[in-house]
Amino acid sequence: MEKVVINSPLGFVLIEGNEDGISKISVTSDETVLSESIPALFHEAVAQLNEYFEGNRTDFQFKMNPNGTNFQKKVWEELLKIPFGKTASYQEVTNNLGDPKAIRAVANANGKNPLWIVVPCHRVIGSDGSLTGYAGGLWRKKWLLEHENPVKQQSLF
Numbered sequence: 001m002e003k004v005v006i007n008s009p010l011g012f013v014l015i016e017g018n019e020d021g022i023s024k025i026s027v028t029s030d031e032t033v034l035s036e037s038i039p040a041l042f043h044e045a046v047a048q049l050n051e052y053f054e055g056n057r058t059d060f061q062f063k064m065n066p067n068g069t070n071f072q073k074k075v076w077e078e079l080l081k082i083p084f085g086k087t088a089s090y091q092e093v094t095n096n097l098g099d100p101k102a103i104r105a106v107a108n109a110n111g112k113n114p115l116w117i118v119v120p121c122h123r124v125i126g127s128d129g130s131l132t133g134y135a136g137g138l139w140r141k142k143w144l145l146e147h148e149n150p151v152k153q154q155s156l157f
Contacts, residue, residue, distance in 0.1 A: 021065030075109035
């Protein structure tokens, strides 16, 4: 497993993967050493993440290989259906998966998402519209949602 660390507006981003694809993307505020060079296998992921942060990308299309159970992967696939700039509640995601009573299992799988930003777990909110728990910190979740759906200032003229 190879790793690279890049900088982002939200902290240091650790990307892990191999020839089978990117298996993990995570963020931290802890001081760490940025990668001096980016191996070829990470070029697409790094470029696409940078485009996302610059406001020039709304989805990701590099080779991914997240580790998880079949159920977790099913939940993550459902998260990928939440459009850029939109949110869904845990209950909506659970209902879309066909078992309205599985909300805790869905929330748990959401929390174990290994592909930060790429699988948009930050787009899942509480049924009351609240920004519920987020492994990267609620301030990051708020930033990401505002980045994806900035308040448009209406022109007066």
